[in-house]
Structure formats: structure tokens, C-alpha cells
Amino acid sequence: MATSVTVRDVILAPGNGSFFYDDQAAIRAGVATDGFRYAGAPLTPGFQSIRIPARSLSIGLVLSDGMIVWGDMMGVQYSGAGGRDPLFMMDAIESLTRSVAIPRLKSTDISNFQAACSHVLAHHEGSRLPLAVEYGVSQALLAAAAHVACTTLTEVVCSEFSLSLPEKRVPLYAQSGDAREINVDKMILKAVDILPHGLINSREKFGPSGETFRAFVKWVAKRVSDIGGPGYHPTLHFDVYGWIGLEIGMDANTIADFICAVGDDVPDYRLHIESPADFGSTNAQLDEYAKIVNLLDERGSNARIVVDEQCNTLDDIKLFAEMKAAHIVQVKMPDVGSVADTIRGVLACKQSGVGAYVGGSCSETDLSARVSAQIAIATQADMVLAKPGMGVDEGISIVGNEQNRVLAVLNYRRSQRALSNGEANLT
Structure with missing residues (x-):
């Protein structure tokens, strides 16, 4: 069923991840520890030290009915290793979110989660958006679809992907x-x-x-x-x-x-x-x-x-x-x-x-x-x-x-x- 609920505005809030970003290459090379710190110079591009506090950026979709739904952007502990995206840089992520993701969010139908993701997370200048942006924005879009449907996120997923509603927990x-x-x-x-x-x-x-x-x-x-x-x-x-x-x-x-x-x-x-x-x-x-x-x-x-x-x-x-x-x-x-x-x-x-x-x-x-x-x-x-x-x-x-x-x-x-x-x- 179509909805008239739209994204009226978008707000951002800096935050913290729940652990640290660590330079896996430096740790694997055998650096010494100093308490909770690692001693020595980092090896992975972007790291100013081997262990740095994890940061996050929350994105809040202000919906036309007054509800605000959220998603969180961040990187993984061992960023830049094993073929992963580089270290999460707050300023760069915020800038791209404001210039690319937010204008798209204000022109999307949030009632359909998959379609909204396809529209908002489309390639920019021939490349994918940073995965942190995809991750946080898609969380917020899933929450928006659940709000419109007055259901849980689980029910949105089951509905859009033709899955049976679950009856048991996952290990x-x-x-x-x-x-x-x-x-x-x-x-x-x-x-x-x-x-x-x-x-x-x-x-x-x-x-x-x-x-x-x-x-x-x-x-x-x-x-x-x-x-x-x-x-x-x-x-x-x-x-x-x-x-x-x-x-x-x-x-x-x-x-x-x-x-x-x-x-x-x-x-x-x-x-x-x-x-x-x-x-x-x-x-x-x-x-x-x-x-x-x-x-x-x-x-x-x-x-x-x-x-x-x-x-x-x-x-x-x-x-x-x-x-x-x-x-x-x-x-x-x-x-x-x-x-x-x-x-x-x-x-x-x-x-x-x-x-x-x-x-x-x-x-x-x-x-x-x-x-x-x-x-x-x-x-x-x-x-x-x-x-x-x-x-x-x-x-x-x-x-x-x-x-x-x-x-x-x-x-x-x-x-x-x-x-x-x-x-x-x-x-």
C-alpha cells in the first residue's frame, strides 16, 4: 500500500564504536604491547597509531509524520586488511553523506526497503559509496520501512524477501x-x-x-x-x-x-x-x-x-x-x-x-x-x-x-x- 510518509530532513550525530580500530598488519608483524596500547609505528594506510578509538556517524531520517529513524555508519576493527575498505574517516564520510546520500534520501519512496536502497545507494561517479555509508543509510531505510508498515524490521525483511516469519532464535x-x-x-x-x-x-x-x-x-x-x-x-x-x-x-x-x-x-x-x-x-x-x-x-x-x-x-x-x-x-x-x-x-x-x-x-x-x-x-x-x-x-x-x-x-x-x-x- 502506498504511503505519503517521506523524508523531510536528515540529521547527523557523531558517535563512538564499541571498541577500537586496529592496524592488523602492524600487530601481525609482532609489535610489543604497552598496557592496552600497541608500541611502534603503524603499517596500514590511514592509521596514525596502531590502535585508535573506533568512531561512528549516526544518520537520522526526519520523516514527514515527525518520526525520526536512525542508522549507524562505522568501520570494522581491522579496517584496510583482507581486502576491506580503508579506515573510517569521520570528516570524509560526513562530507560524502551530505553531498550524495542526503539529496537522494529526500527524493525516495521509503515504503519499499529494497527499492529505496537501490535508489539511495546507487553508484556515485562510477564507484560504490563507502561501505560505511551503505551500512548506516540502509539501516535507517529499513527502520523507515518498518515505521511506515507499523511492524518490526524482521517483518519487513520477511515480507520483501518472501520469507516465512521466524519461530526460533538463531544460535x-x-x-x-x-x-x-x-x-x-x-x-x-x-x-x-x-x-x-x-x-x-x-x-x-x-x-x-x-x-x-x-x-x-x-x-x-x-x-x-x-x-x-x-x-x-x-x-x-x-x-x-x-x-x-x-x-x-x-x-x-x-x-x-x-x-x-x-x-x-x-x-x-x-x-x-x-x-x-x-x-x-x-x-x-x-x-x-x-x-x-x-x-x-x-x-x-x-x-x-x-x-x-x-x-x-x-x-x-x-x-x-x-x-x-x-x-x-x-x-x-x-x-x-x-x-x-x-x-x-x-x-x-x-x-x-x-x-x-x-x-x-x-x-x-x-x-x-x-x-x-x-x-x-x-x-x-x-x-x-x-x-x-x-x-x-x-x-x-x-x-x-x-x-x-x-x-x-x-x-x-x-x-x-x-x-x-x-x-x-x-x-
């Missing part, structure tokens, strides 16, 4: 940050579905030949057994940031051998290994990851490969899914850009029989995290990241509670429809 995956042992305990005590990420992002954490990492995997499994509640049996998921390849070697057979050995260390658990190696380009990553996946499947390993680096855009996601170059694809929302493309990415994975992980970054905001929860539950992804931040509790609360609220709304509406139908039948 929650928590990330530990550097306070790994304490945060693992938090995750276990809160019975998180998938844990702990582990932040295996340096040679020190991976260890010679991977022994430090393997010891940590075994410790996590034992800790689950020691302090987990009855029947609690999570999936163990570790992000190794390419360190298997860096330390063990870049040969697919050698990497598969190591991953199988880790799987054998914890035979009673489903094991996810994220980013075992970074082969430097999307095409190389596709070829080598497909080999590793095939080798693990042939050997009947309990380990599953999760791709992150070099798999950023919707086109990348489709390629990895079609080529079975991962068991699970992280649809890393700020790197994908428009949340409409995140939806399409999840659906592409499901169509190809590959796992879909609605992910993102610790550097995001509470608002973008709640949007991700609604998209994950609408598409019935296989897992969703508890974000933002590295504190564990906050991400579990924000993403978990948002899922529960949506399910409560949908269940309420089902009960009201059933009641109305029953009363109609009585008359």
Missing part, C-alpha cells in the same frame, strides 16, 4: 577479546551456543607449530566440561587470523593436517576454524579454501572452515558459497555494505547449502547490533555474532534480547490472529 556466538579465560567462563556460565572466538591474532597466541593454540582449545573444552551446566554442549569456534598458514605453511594439505589434529584434540565437539590462512586475494582464497574444505570432508573431520578475509562483498559471498570454499561464510555486515546485501548473502549461502554466519565487528554500535539480530532471525541464519564490544556480557544482552523481543512480538501477533479467527468462527 549466538560470543567473542572473548584478550581477556580470554575470564570471558570464556562468562560464556559458559551464560550457556552461549558458540564460543569463544579467542582472538588468536599473534604468533605469541598461536605458538610455535600452533602448540599454544592447541593447548587453549583443549582448555576451553575442559572448562566447558568443568563448569558448564547439565546438557550444555556448545560449538567451539576459534578465529586464528591466518596464523595456521603463517606459522605452519600455506599448503592446503598441511593446513588440513593441522586442523584435523586440532579436531582430534576435542573429538566430542563441533569445531569451527575461522580464517586458517589468508592467501592474499579473493581468487586465491577461493581455490585454496575449496581444497581445504574438500580435504576435511574426505577425512570425516569434526572441524569446519569459516571464511572471513577476502570474502567481503555480496559477489564474494556468492562465489564462496557456490564453490563450497567454506563450510560457513561470515557475512560481515559492515564489509558487505547495505544490509539488503547481507540479507541476500545469507539467502545465497542457504541456497548453496553452505552455513551462513551473520557477523560483524566489535567496533560496531548498539544500534547496528540490534539490526543484525533482526536480520539474522528473519533469514534464519546459522549463527549470529554477539556484538558490539569485547566485554561479552553486553553483546550477549543486546543481540540475544533483541531476538527474544522480536519472537515475543511475532508470537503475540500469532495469538491475536488466532483469537480473532476463533471469534469470527463463533459468529
